[in-house]
Each structure stands twice: as C-alpha cells, then as structure tokens.
Amino acid sequence: MLSYDELAPPERELWDAFPEGRHVDLRAGVPEDDRAAEGGRWGQERTVRAAVIVALLLGANTAQRGAVACLRLAGARISGHLNLAGAQITYALWLEDCWFEESVNLLGASTQTLVITGSHVPGIEAYAARIEGTLDLRRSVVQSLASSPFNHVSTALSLSDARVAGGMLLNGAEISAPGGWAVAAGGLVMEGGVTCNGGFVARGEVRLPGAQLPGGLFMQGAQLLSPGPRGTALALDNAAGSTLDFSAGFTANGTVRVRGTRVSNNLTFEGAVLNGPSGGRGASLAAPLMQAVDFDFTLAEPPSGWVDLRGAQVSNLYDSDHIWPEVVELDGFVYGSIKMDMGRERREAVGRRDSVVRRVAWIRRSPGYNPQPYEQLASWYRRAGHDDDARRVLLAKQRHRRQTLPRAARMWGHLLDTTVGYGYRPWLAGVWLLALTLLGTLSFDSHSPTPVKQGEGAPFQPLVYTLDLLIPIGGLGQRTAWYWPHDGLQWLAYLLIAFGWLLTTAVIAGVTRALQKN
Template sequence: MLSYDELTPPERRLWGGFPEGRFVDLRTGLPEDDRVAEGGGWGPERTIRAAVIAALLLGAHTAQPGAVACLRLAGARISGHLDLAGAQIAHALWLEDCWFEESVDLLGASTQTLVIRGSRVPGIEAYSARVEGTFDLRYSVVESLASSPFNHVSTALSLSDARVTGGMLLDGAEISAPGGWAVAAGGLVMEGGVTCRGGFVARGEVRLLGAQLPGGLFMQGAQLVSPGPRGTALALDNAVGSTLDLSDGFTANGTVRLRGARVSDGVTFEGAFLHGPSDDRGPSLAAPLMQGVDFDLTLARSPSGSVDLRGAQVTSLHDSERSWPDVVELDGFVYGSVKVDEGGERREAVGWRDSVARRVAWIRRSPGYNPQPYEQLASWYRKAGHDDDARRVLLAKQRHRRRTLPWAARVWGHLLDATVGYGYRPWLAGVWLLALTVLGTLSFGAHSPSPVKQGEGAPFQPLVYTLDLVIPVGGLGQRTAWYWPHDSLQWLAYLLIAFGWVLTTAVIAGVTRALQKN
C-alpha cells in the first residue's frame, strides 16, 4: 500500500487533486518540450507511477463531500504497468498528452468514462471490459502489445467481448500492429457510435467480427494502410449496425470484409479507395450475404481487386463507372432499384442510352455462367415498366448460357436466336417467312411448272404455291398439283418445306420459353 510520504511532488499534486476532480497539468507550455513522441525523455518532475494511478482509482484516497472524484492528468510520463484487470472502478479516468512506458490492462474491468487522448500507449488490453460512458482515444498512438493471452497475433487495441454504453472516439488516432490486428473487437457491443475520422490510421487488421454497432461505424477519410495476416484491412463479418460510412477518401490497402453483415440503414463507399491486398490474390470488397438498405459504391477509383456480392440483399444500389473491377461476383445479389452517378447527378438507371448493354456487361464480369443476375436485372426492368429492356436482358442470358452447352445444343441455340431470338424477338419469324415467301414467289413466277395431272387442279399461283410450301400445317392444294422439271427449282421447293418446318418448330419452342419465363 502506498503511503503519502513515498509520493514524488507530481504524484502528490495528483493525489491531492483527485478527490475534487482537479485537473493536474504537467505540461510546460513549450511545444518543443511537450511533444508526446519524445515523452520517454521527460524527467522526474513529469513522471507519475502507474501504481499511483491504480491506487487512486481503486479507492486509496476518498472523495471530498460535495465533489466528484476524477483522475484528470495531462503531460505526464507514466512509468510501470497500469494494471487494472478485473477492477471495479467508480471514477472517470482522463489522461491527455501522456507517454506510457508500458501497456494498459483493463481485462474484465468495469469502469466509468475512459479518456486517453493525444497520448502514446504501447497497447491496451480491454478484453471483456465494461465502460459505463465514453471510450475516447482521439489523437493517441497505440502500438501493438508484446503478447496477449487471448490473441495469437500481435494486437494494439483489444476490445473483444467488451461493452461500451457510450461511444468510442478514435478520430485522429494511429493504431499500429503491422502484420497483426490493430483492433481486435470481435463480439464488441457499442451502444453509441464508433468514429474513426480526422486522420485515423490503422496498421494491421481492424477486426469487428459479430460486433453490435447500433450507433453506426463512421470511418470517413480513414486510412487502413497495412492489412492483417490474411490480407484483410477491415473485417465486419456478421456485424450488426445502423450505418457503415466508409466514404470521403476512406482507403483500404487490403480486403474489406462484410460477410453476413446486417445494416439497418446505409452502407456507403462514396469517394473511397479500395486497393485490395498488395499481392492481388484477394478481393477488394467481400460482402456475400450482406443485408442493407442503401448500398453506395460510387468509389473514387475502380477497385484493384474483385468485388464479391454473392447472396447480398439491398434495397437500393448506387454505382458509377468506377464502381466495378474486372471481376464481380453477383450470383444471388438482390436489389430493389439501381441509381447511377453521372456528372455529379444521381438518377434512376432505367431509360438511359446503352443502359441495358452496360448492365449486361456488368453481369458478364462474373466468372462462369449464372442465370440469377440476369433474371434479377430483368425483374428490376419490368418493375420499372421497361419490358423491352427486360427482354433484351433475358436474350443476353440465353446467349451467355449457349456458350456452356455441347456443340449440338449450341447449333440449335444459334438457330433459335436467329429465327425468333429465343422467343424474345418473335417478329424475326415474320421477317424470315416474308423473305422466303418473296424468294419463292419470284423464283417460281419466272418459270412454268408441270401439272401432276393434266386438266386437274387449280391454276398455278406462285404466291399461293410458296405459302403452301412454307406452311407445314394443312394445305392449299398447290404443292400436290404441280411439280418442277428443273432440278434447281425442285430443290428450292424442298428447302422451303424444310425451312417452314424449322421456323414453325423454332417459333413454338421460343414462344413457349418466353411464356414460361414471363
């Protein structure tokens, strides 16, 4: 137990100020002497032992009646290990511009508002901690722990299974665990918002697996400059939150993972840079099974790696020409509407010139053939009242599918495409029939056929004879009454009969397919 006689002059100032919550400022006021990065050189006049801070927070000096005890300290070098593991702390802790010699241990602790602002800390262990208030690390530099009993990789800020009733403020902070986990916060429950703005930098993976963030996550302009051991910059798998704002210059030099994340409002990457892993072996954005309302992917630059949206569901998709890389996984992706960013304006994507061709090209960026992206796009066009565009999409689907079929099926597919457009262009059959009718009429009209039986049958009519050949059902009496002594015309008659059967079969097959799909 510490005694008052053992305290140094700056420690006595802190001791005396604690019961009244008095602010103890050890800074000199000279910028060159108060740089926190050089705090290791501060002398005894600015040094406070971590044991003294722990003793005060744990009740070594009682509060004064009518005052709120609070430990408020600035400009100090804190020597030794601040060990508050398992502690029940009833007082707020406010440390500003301090330099920590060793890490801070809040493992399983329960504390009030915790502020470590503008300071340098070699690691914070807060696994399963409870903070009744705000956790403020703004403008601090937090470096990786030498070791952690709960993580197998180096970690700078450990908040796994922690609970914070207020918000967490990381604006302007620099959290570093290169090749490890900058933030390990799986299972974190953050009742307020998490802000990582104003120059926030993370070196190592920011890991928020299964976190509950009802107040949202705001990382506008954040820089995730070094991925974790698996090339991941930000992991929000199965997280639940109101808003994910990764915009305004947000930069990730690694994969952003949103697998199974559920966002009740919006997910925005407006003006963001998604560079993906440096080895180009992983996706820039992996968001399979994600659920959200507004999904804004109007990036500042096209992602360097792939985008995976398989099984994701959003109400509204916002994109631009810079949104999509060369490879996009879209199988199972469901959206209610699509808006495009063109010239600084956002409009519904339907009705734009070449909009269908651009959307089909977007789907074609998916490896292999999957029918669902085409059907989803066609469904959206139909809901928007653009049935013709929906049919164009479904025709593109059949043409893509044809590439995966055996050669015989591909030949039949080409025939269906050329004749009736797989049933989505039935007017093509009329064009073919008209062309064949004109050809037959002109060819047969230039010559005289021979009657099968002299003096019997109707007079020869080239147009009626041609129609009798190309229409395979029923008969008009001309085909059985006349024949051609010229082999060339007789072969033309056979070809017209064959084309008639093929066209009729193609029409029936194509229209049946169209009716089934529509």
C-alpha cells in the same frame, strides 16, 4: 499499500486533486517539450507511477462531499504497468498527452468514461471490459502488445467481447500492429457510434466480426495501410450496424470484409479507395450475404482486386461508370433499384441508350455463367416499365448460356437466336417468312409447273404455292397439285418445306423458353 509520504511531488498533486476532480497539468507549455512521443525523456518532475493511478481509482483517497471525484491528468510520464484487470472502477479516468511506459490492462474491468487522448500507449488490453460511458482515444498512438493472451497475435487495441455504453472516438488516432491486429474487437457491443475520422490510421488488421454497432461505424478519410496476416484490412463479418460509412477518401490496402453483415441504413464507399491485397490477387471488397438498405459504391477509382457480392441484398444500389473491377461476383445479388452518379444528380440507370449494354457487360464480369444476375436485372427493368430492355437482358442471358453448352446444343441455339431471338424477338420469324415468301413467289412465277393430274385442281398461284410449302400445318391445295420438272425449282420447294418446319419449331421452342423462368 502506498503512503502519502512515499509520493513524489507530481503524485501528491494528483492525489490531492482526485477527490475534487481537479485537473492536474504537468505540461511545460512548450510544444516541442510536450509531445507525447518524446515522453520517454521526461524527468521525475513529470513522472507518475501507474500504481498511484490504480490506487486512486480503487478508492485509496475517497471523494469529498459535494464534489465528483475524477482522475484528470495531462502531460505525465506514467511509469510501470497500469494494471486494472478485473477492477470495479466507479470513477472516470481522463489522461491527456501522456506517455505510458507499459501497456494498459483493463481485462474484464468495469469502469466509467475512459479518456486517453493525445497519448502514446504501448497497447491496451480491454477484453470483456464494461465501460459505462465513452471510450475516447482521439489523437493517441497505440502500439502493439507483444501478444494478447486471447488472440495469440500481436495486437494494439483489444476490445473483444467488450461492451461500451457510450461511443468510441478514434479521430486522429494511430493504431499500429504491423503484420498483426491493430484492433481486435470481435463480439464488441458499442451502444453509441464508433467514429474514426480526422486522420485515423491503422497499421494491421481492424477486426470487428460479430460486432453490434447500433450507433454506426464512421471511417470517413480513415486509412487502413497495412493488412493483417491474411491480407485483410477490415473484417466486419456478421456484424450489425445502423450505418457503415467508408467515404471521403477512406483507403484500405487490403480486403474489406463485410460477409453476412446487416446494415439497417446506409453502407457507403463514396469517394473511397479500395486497393485490395498487394498484387491484386485478392478481393478488394468481400460482401457475400451482406444486407443493407442503401449500398453506395461510387468509389474514387476502380478497386485493384475483385468485388464479391454473392447473395447480398440491398434496396438501392448506387454506382457510376467505370468503377467496377474486372471481376465482380454477382450470383444471388438482389437489389430493388440502381441509381447512377451523374455529376451532381443520382438517377435511375434506365432510359439511357447504352443502359442494357453497360449492365450486361457488368454481369459478364462475373466468372462463369449464372442465370440469376440476368433474371435480377431483367426484373428491375420490368419494374421500371422498360419491358423491351428486360427482353434484351434475357436474350443476352441465353447467348451467354449457349457458350456453356455442347456443340450440337450451341448450333440449335444459334438457330433459335437467328430465327426468333430465343423467343424474345418473335418479329424475326415474320421477317424470315416474308423473305422466304418473296423468294419463292418470284422464283416460281418465272416458270410453269406441271400438274399432277391434267385438268384437275385449282389454277397455279405462285404466292399461294409458296405459302403452302412454308406452312407445315394444314394445306392450301397447291403443293399436292403441282410439281416441277426442273430440278432446281423442285429442290427449292423441298428447301422451303424444310425451312417451314424449322421456322415453326424454332418459334414454338423460343416462345416456350421465353415463358420459362430458367
């Protein structure tokens, strides 16, 4: 048990100030001498033992009537281990520009607002902690613990299964655990927003799987420089939040994972840089089964790794030309509309002359053949009132599918494509019919045929005779009444009969295929 007589002068000042919540400032007033990174050189005149802080927060010097007790300390070197594991703390803690000799342990603790700003801390363990206020770590440098008893990985800031009634401020903070976990916050419940702007830097994986973020996650301009052991920069799998904002120069040197994440408003990467794992051998963005209202993917530059959107669902997709990587997984991706970034405006990406060409090329970035991306794109064109573009997309789908078929099926596919465009261009059948009719009429008009029976039958009509050959159903009486002594014209008649059957079969097959959903 600490006694007042044992306290050093700065500790006595803090002890006396605590009941009234007065601010104790041990800074020298010289910027070079007050940098927290140099706190290891500060002498006894600026040193406060962690045990003194623990004693005050646990009620060693009770509050005075008419005052709100609070521990407010600036510019101190805090020696020893600040161990508050399991503690029930009813006072706010404000530490500014301090240097910690050892880590901070809030394992399972329940506390009020916790502010550690502009400080240098060798790790914060807050597993399953309850903070009934704000967690403020702005401008602080938090370095990795040797290991976390729950993560078994080098960790700088541990907030797994923690609950924070307010928000968390990490603006300008640097959280470092190279090769480990900079932030381990699986199952975190943050009722306020998480703000990581103003030069936030993380070295190591930032992990928030299953986190509940109703106030949103804002990482504008944040830099995730060193991925974790699996090449992941940010893991937000199965999380839920109102807004996920990775814009304004946000940079991730590793995979950003939002698998199964539900975003009730906006997921944005506007102006972001997604470098992906080194060497480009992994995903820059892994977002399968993700759900969002608005998905803004207007990056500053194309990502170096692939993008996985399989099974994702968004109401509005925002993109721009030349921002998609070489590989994009789109199977099962559902969207209500696509809007393109065109300078200062964002418009529906329909009506442009090259719209279908660009969108089909986008789908072809997906490995292998999957019909769903084509069906989804065609459905969007239909809803936008561009039925012709929808048919062009479905025709592109059949051509892509044809490449996966056996040789015989590919040949039949080429025939359907050439004759009727798989049923999406039925006017081609009319062009073929007109061309063959013209060929037959001119050829048969230059020679005289021989009647099958002399003196019987209708007079020979080259046009009617040609149509009789081309139309396999019914008959016009010409084909059975005349024949050709010349082998060349007789073979032409046979070919026209064959083309007639092929053309009719292709039309029926193409139209049937066009009416199907596959």
